[in-house]
Amino acid sequence: MPDVTDQRTKPSRSLVGRDPWTTPLDEIDLAHPGIWQANEFLPYLARLRRDAPVHYCADSPLGPYWSVMKYKDIMTMEAAPHIYSSEPTIGIVDVIPEFTLPMFIAMDPPKHEEQRKTVQGVVAPANLKNLEGLIRQRVIAILDKLPKDEPFNWVDLVSRDLTTQMLATLFDFPFEDRHKLTYWSDVATAIPGAGLIDSYEEGFEILKECLAYFSRLWQERAGREPGSDLISMLAHGEATRNMPPREFLGNLILLIVGGNDTTRNSISGGVLALNENPQEYQKLRDNPALIPSMVSEIIRWQTPLAYMRRTAKVDTELGGKTIRAGDKVLMWYASANRDADAIDNPDEFIIDRPRARQHLSFGFGIHRCMGNRLAEMQLRILWEEISQRFDKVEVVGEPTRIYSSFVKGYTDLPVIIRSSAVKGQ
Amino acid sequence: MTRITYIEHNGTEHVIDANNGESVMEAAINNLVPGIDADCGGACSCGTCHVFVDEAWVQAVGEPGEFEEPMLDINPERSANSRLSCQIDISDELDGLVVRLPEFQF
Numbered sequence: 001m002p003d004v005t006d007q008r009t010k011p012s013r014s015l016v017g018r019d020p021w022t023t024p025l026d027e028i029d030l031a032h033p034g035i036w037q038a039n040e041f042l043p044y045l046a047r048l049r050r051d052a053p054v055h056y057c058a059d060s061p062l063g064p065y066w067s068v069m070k071y072k073d074i075m076t077m078e079a080a081p082h083i084y085s086s087e088p089t090i091g092i093v094d095v096i097p098e099f100t101l102p103m104f105i106a107m108d109p110p111k112h113e114e115q116r117k118t119v120q121g122v123v124a125p126a127n128l129k130n131l132e133g134l135i136r137q138r139v140i141a142i143l144d145k146l147p148k149d150e151p152f153n154w155v156d157l158v159s160r161d162l163t164t165q166m167l168a169t170l171f172d173f174p175f176e177d178r179h180k181l182t183y184w185s186d187v188a189t190a191i192p193g194a195g196l197i198d199s200y201e202e203g204f205e206i207l208k209e210c211l212a213y214f215s216r217l218w219q220e221r222a223g224r225e226p227g228s229d230l231i232s233m234l235a236h237g238e239a240t241r242n243m244p245p246r247e248f249l250g251n252l253i254l255l256i257v258g259g260n261d262t263t264r265n266s267i268s269g270g271v272l273a274l275n276e277n278p279q280e281y282q283k284l285r286d287n288p289a290l291i292p293s294m295v296s297e298i299i300r301w302q303t304p305l306a307y308m309r310r311t312a313k314v315d316t317e318l319g320g321k322t323i324r325a326g327d328k329v330l331m332w333y334a335s336a337n338r339d340a341d342a343i344d345n346p347d348e349f350i351i352d353r354p355r356a357r358q359h360l361s362f363g364f365g366i367h368r369c370m371g372n373r374l375a376e377m378q379l380r381i382l383w384e385e386i387s388q389r390f391d392k393v394e395v396v397g398e399p400t401r402i403y404s405s406f407v408k409g410y411t412d413l414p415v416i417i418r419s420s421a422v423k424g425q
Numbered sequence: 426m427t428r429i430t431y432i433e434h435n436g437t438e439h440v441i442d443a444n445n446g447e448s449v450m451e452a453a454i455n456n457l458v459p460g461i462d463a464d465c466g467g468a469c470s471c472g473t474c475h476v477f478v479d480e481a482w483v484q485a486v487g488e489p490g491e492f493e494e495p496m497l498d499i500n501p502e503r504s505a506n507s508r509l510s511c512q513i514d515i516s517d518e519l520d521g522l523v524v525r526l527p528e529f530q531f
Contacts, residue, residue, distance in 0.1 A: 373531065
């Protein structure tokens with residue numbers, strides 16, 4: 001007689017295909033990438049907002065962790081870095097010191113501010129004004145090369161390349177090598193086994209090449225007059241010029257990653273959102289002055305980074321629960337941005353909604369995304385130029401989403417631009 | 426009602442009659458004064474309601490608070506008379522207040 005226990009398989013932690021409203025709360029591991037790639041995550045976020053707005057997952061392959069689902073509770077956390085620390089990491093994976101890169105996103109005051117202040121000038125709006133012309137040139141060059149009447153992958157031809165060019169500009173990185181920036185960024189955020197790297201060890205070896213390349217650029221820039229690119233700022237800034245190599249690499253990776261797949265996925269997300277909401281696409285056509293507000297709405301709708309992690313420094317209370325010192329706590333921006341207690345009609349994509357800028361995709365508090373105006377500017381210029389050229393960028397197939405509960409984005413978005421949609425024909 | 430003057434970076438003036446108890450930020454938003462974004466809605470968490478308090482009013486308005494200071498600290502345009510306008514509550518003592526708006530919010 002076969003042993004029944006041999007035939008019992010451990011239930012998959014993936015929630016894909018299960019009922020979000022009846023799955024027991026203690027079986028919900030929101031950080032498992034399954035439902036995120038399958039685009040089944042929204043009802044789980046709603047379920048937890050309703051039934052467990054501060055939810056404890058006791059048993060996960062990445063250790064136990066809290067999920068905070070409500071806008072107001074996340075705001076409480078963002079305003080309290082002395083309670084909810086960003087050290088040692090802001091991702092769910094507990095860091096292995098040998099493979100950890102120090103970066104200011106994962107630092108607390110006062111070191112955080114000392115380092116952030118050194119580099120934020122490069123993305124300050126005053127500096128962005130100087131970059132607007134160049135960005136527009138690049139957008140036009142990409143849009144004017146797009147094929148007509150044949151399907152193509154928007155992610156590859158537009159989202160990825162545009163973002164990479166932007167990063168290369170910020171770093172004054174050799175333009176012909178700019179693909180390395182995207183590659184290193186993708187390696188830095190990859191889950192081993194999902195197609196890019198097989199292990200964190202492999203990832204770290206690849207990032208050593210990144211360090212070597214940037215170290216060479218650092219040497220060059222340190223020997224010159226201070227410039228307005230990121231490397232020059234780090235090489236000359238008082239708080240950063242004596243930075244140990246691992247910290248230099250860490251902050252570089254931070255700035256590459258910060259401006260890489262987030263912007264890329266918002267560029268893709270906007271096309272998808274407009275196609276899924278044709279009445280909003282018509283609003284855009286009728287009134288391109290809505291672009292700035294639409295950009296904020298796209299960023300809210302997409303929420304390119306689903307969460308950020310904090311670690312409690314002391315025992316504390318949140319949403320009626322007791323969080324212990326040392327506990328891992330995830331702020332689910334992807335949930336807060338759909339919280340009806342904070343945002344009206346949150347599941348609707350409304351390009352002229354009031355208070356469109358009040359969303360959590362950039363976070364809030366001292367760690368609020370310093371590239372937020374740069375991201376918005378790229379999207380604004382892109383949509384200004386699209387609006388002048390094409391009546392419609394038409395999605396013609398299902399998007400393929402990334403296997404990640406952290407990075408919310410797309411590897412494939414099949415689109416077509418029909419010659420009938422080209423303006424001035 | 427308390428009179429507040431907001432001066433945009435380009436010199437345009439907006440003179441508003443505000444309610445006591447509102448913040449300087451809320452009065453601006455409610456009266457459609459451009460140049461204050463208030464992305465976090467007044468939670469002292471975004472820095473996008475940054476204003477420069479006119480010299481004559483710095484004392485009456487007071488110093489930045491404990492949680493306001495770090496947000497101002499990471500603003501590259503921060504000056505000695507910078508405040509986050511969501512943290513300035515309007516009262517009779519501020520009747521006639523003048524604030525200048527930065528060219529950009531960050």
